[in-house]
Every structure is written in structure tokens, then in C-alpha cells.
Amino acid sequence: MALSIEQLEAFMAAVETGSFSGAARRLGKAQSSVSGLIHKLEDKTGLNLFDRSRRDPVLTEEGHSLLKEIKSVLHAHRKLQIRVSSLHTESSQCG
Numbered sequence: 001m002a003l004s005i006e007q008l009e010a011f012m013a014a015v016e017t018g019s020f021s022g023a024a025r026r027l028g029k030a031q032s033s034v035s036g037l038i039h040k041l042e043d044k045t046g047l048n049l050f051d052r053s054r055r056d057p058v059l060t061e062e063g064h065s066l067l068k069e070i071k072s073v074l075h076a077h078r079k080l081q082i083r084v085s086s087l088h089t090e091s092s093q094c095g
Contacts, residue, residue, distance in 0.1 A: 001044050005077055008070050010037035011049065019056045
């Protein structure tokens with residue numbers, strides 16, 4: 001089961017904005033793309049992460065249970081990107 005950063009970002013954006021369309025605006029993607037990323041995440045995990053029976057998606061119990069870990073993974077990913085960027089800056093200043 002390989003989960004992508006893009007899927008996790010779509011999940012978090014939907015949680016934080018309260019809708020797939022809001023997540024799409026935040027991420028600069030089409031709403032159908034965000035829905036597809038979240039659907040793939042649900043397929044890969046075998047879990048229904050959002051209840052779609054209402055107008056706006058609501059996190060399920062399973063979605064809530066993964067929220068902390070997904071936040072942690074995305075935070076670690078951002079830290080890694082910053083570190084890599086700083087290493088490039090350091091190496092360009094030395095050369």
C-alpha cells in the first residue's frame with residue numbers, strides 16, 4: 001500500500017477547508033482531481049475516510065483516527081523539503 005504525499009495533501013486540504021471544492025481551490029487543482037486523490041487514498045487504505053451523505057464531506061471515525069498521523073507525515077515532508085533546499089543553498093554558497 002503506497003500512499004502519496006499528493007493524496008495526503010488533498011485529504012488535509014479537504015479537512016481544513018471542509019469541502020473538496022475548497023481543497024481544490026487551495027491546491028490549485030480541479031475538484032474532480034481532489035475527489036480522485038481522496039478516492040485513491042480510500043481505496044489504498046481500504047477505509048471510508050469521509051461521509052459523503054451530506055452536502056459537505058465529514059470525516060468518518062476512520063478519518064479522524066488517521067488525522068494525527070497524516071498531519072505528522074505532512075509536517076515531516078515539509079521539514080525534509082526545507083532541509084534539502086537549505087543544503088542546496090549552502091552548497092551553492094560554498095562553490
